[in-house]
Structures are given as C-alpha cells and as structure tokens.
Amino acid sequence: MAKIIKEHIHQLIEKGKRQDGRELLEYRSDVSVEYGISPKTAEGSARVRIGETEVVAGVKVDIATPYPDSPGEGSIMVGAELSPFASDRFEMGPPSIESIELARVVDRGIRESGAMDFTKLCIKEGEMVWQVIIDLYPMNDAGNLRDACSLAALAALKDAKFPEFDKKTGKIDYYNRTKKYIPLEDDPIEVTVLKIHGDYIVDPTCEEEEFLDARLTVAFLKDGTVCAMQKGGKESLTAEDVKQMVSIAHEKVDILRSAL
C-alpha cells in the first residue's frame, strides 16, 4: 500500500483526471471480442480485450444428474483462475477470495438475468441434464477484470454449440458438434463503477482498483433492466450513490455491448 500512489490518484481525481490521461467516466476505447479462439478443445470460447486487459473464456458442456430441488433444470458453473502470469499480484495455490468473488459475480450476472432457460438444458427429468461450465482465464490484468470477465463469459456462451450426444450409450462425442447453440435469450453485461475519494470512475486501472473506496458491479439486460448487483470495497454507499452509479453503469454498458 504505497501512500504516494494513493495520494497521486486522489489529487488527480480532485482535478477530474486519471493516471492514464482519461476522463473520470471515460471507458478505454479499444474493447474487442474474438470468438472461437479454441474451437478444438472447447464448445465455445472467446477472448476479450479492454485496452491491455485480456481475458480468455472457455465453455464446456457435460452430462450431470440434476440437483434434487430442480430435477428438470440444467446448471451452469463459473470458475475463474487468477494465475501469476496475469499479474504479479496473483499467487499460485488455492483459489483466492478475489477469484471466487470474480467467478460468482459473473455467475450471478448470467444466472439471475434469466437469459439462460435452464429447463432447455434438461435431457431426461431427474436423471440427465446438461451442465454448462464456463472457465475464465485472465491473460493480463491491466485493471477492470470484472467487466472483461463478464463480457468474455457471455461471448463464449454465444459461441458455444452442443456436442453430439448419444442418448442410448450416454456418451458425448466432443469431436463432432451439432448446430444447436446453447439457449441464450438475452445478453447480460456487467459494468463496474468505482467510488474513489468521493468521485465515480469507470474502467479502473490496477492501481485505481487497489485504492478504491467502494465499487458496484451492475448487470444489465438488452433493454436496460438491472438483473444483478454486487458491492465491494470497505466504504459504504448511500442510496444516492447507488442511484448515480447505476445510471453511470447504464450509460457505459453500450460500449461493451457494441463490441459483442
């Protein structure tokens, strides 16, 4: 926790400026999405770049027995791995709190949006359902992994097709893919707004993330409906803060949506 970096960020924010010369509410302009980067190994894959930040997402599908409380529904599972080559802040070993939170926030964005009809993932009620596994691998962390991961997960899902499945033998032929896409009816996208030193910023850099007071991740549907939220950071947010942050996030979501 270097004091001079924190002071510098605060001083700049007081002047309405950022460390890399952007405005407070200016998203990095180079957001790009690449589909199907690993067609042989994953059912769906995508690479998302926001500036220097790069995230690779892969979607695998598998057969599983449904949970007893929802016998007719398939399930999704999101995992994120923050490996040391993405940033020197990450360590090897068991999943960190950050990686668990990252995965859960992405998971919630997709799950709570209702974009995926889980009943369509059912093969045989109570016995056999599709399980969709989304894995997120940040390749480089230059800040704002949250937004990048949510976009990458969505892009990989949009790219994913079911493999051939033999109902009699119960075997999946991963080498042959059907033309059937994984059911996805909406595009839930998350935008994170940070509160630092009494001001709001979007698309933070690593250093800004380190010195944030509070952050709010908001997931939006195509029509602008808010479908999930996650608050982080040590400071609290007032109702007015939340209102403003949601409206800022809503303005910025189109930047990410247009990259899809």
Add this chain to the structure above:
Amino acid sequence: MGELFVKEKEIVVPGQTLAEGMDYLPAGGAYRDGENIRSSIMGVLGINGRVLRIIPLKSQYRARPGDMVIAKITEMTNTVWFADIDGYRDGILSLREVPEYVGDGDELCQYYNYGDYVLAKLIQVSRKNMVLTMKGPGLRKLSGGRLVNVNPSKVPRVIGKQGSMIGLIKDKTGCRLIIGQNGLAWIQGAPEHELVAIEAIEMINERGHEQGLTDKVEKFLDEKMKDVVVDDAEEEAHETEKTTKEKKSSKTDSKDDSDEEEQPVRRAVGGKKKSKRSKK
C-alpha cells in the same frame, strides 16, 4: 586472424556464434565454446578492441555499491527498516544511516512507514545483505508525484550521455524526474506533462537499443507537448513550475545552483558515466 560474424550494435540471440578464433575475448553475456564465441543472452553486441560484450535488452537489477535507488519500505524492526529495491535481497536501512534523530522509544514508522518510497543510496552489497543509507545530498522520502517502471538495462539510456536524455525530458515537459538505478522512476509535474514524460520513458524502454534515440525522443516530445492543453484549474500549478523552469534555463551555465532534487539524478548520471567509460 579470427573472423567476426556480427557487426557492432547488432541484436544477437542466445547461442548465436559471434566470432571464430582465439583473437576475440568473451566478456559479459558472451562465452567461449571451443573455437567460437557465442552469446548467452539476447542483447546488442558491443565491441571494444578484442573484447566482445553483450548489452542485454532486458535485465534484472544488479545492485552495485554507490547506486541511487528508489526503495519501498516493506518491513521494520526495532532498529532497522527493510526496503524492497528489486534486487536479490531486501535493502537494509539502519537507524544510524538516517539523517533524522530517532529518539529512545520512538516508533520507526514515524519516520519511514510501510509503503513509503525513499530515495536512498546503496553503500554495501554482499551476498548476504544490501546496506542502504539516507545520509547524503538529495536523499529523502519521496512525496507526491508518481512512479513508473523502467527496465534496469535501459536506465543508462533514459539518463543518456552526461544526462542528456533526462535533461531533455525535464526541459521539454517541465517535470521533476528522478531515476533510480533499480528501474524505478519518479515523476512530478502537471498531470498532462507527466503523461508525456511517461510516454517518452516508455518509448526509450521499448526502443532503447536504437541509434539516434535522443533526436527521436526530442522530436516526439516536441510533437506531444504541442498537443498538451493545460486548462485554467491547472494553470496555477503550472505557473509555479514554469518559473522554476525559467530559472533553470536562465541558469544553464551555473548548474550547481539548481535545487536539491536535481542532485540525485546528476549523481546517478555520474555513476553511469563511469561504467560507460569502463565499457568503451
């Protein structure tokens, strides 16, 4: 007479045969393999008479006594501070090596706290420890400004011959600039100007092996500074900087008069000059 396969200042890769025969001698980054001399690192070949030396494109920081470094305080005990200087060991800063009087029973964090960056000088480097001192002109705790990474192998290029490059960046951008030999640079100025200075440093970081870099950087800085617009709120802060800058330019012949912050850089330059000379 032995044969040389590579021209001077050409980029070489590990394992590449540089010369044949016993007439040439391998130095840093090169080794003898039977009759041949090969490179063990990626870098730029330097020829000094019969000696072949490779200046690496990227390297770790190699601590040497006398280096000015920008260190981050990471740990402290009752009597010493430990500071990260990006070396193979933490730098040790003991009570007697600080200019402040540390009274009996004082907490060490009152003076230098966790996460503080200090400009310090290495006085002793051995296998077991690296000893830092804060006693010396210009050595102090850094406050304000921002930090950028420079590859340690490019630090001499960022400083330039007799401080030409660093002087150029300072003059054109009006920022205060200190470069630690361990690959950390400290910059302070108007935000827009800081950005230009950082871009220039990054450019040197990337293209440090090219020739005629000073001219390229000068051109780059001129172009960039044209675009920089400092708005009214900034004007005030900028004004003070301008005056110092004017002072500086009016006193170019009497360099010794400049303020204390300038000194560490010049000293660092001095240190580098020596090593350059020994290379050539």
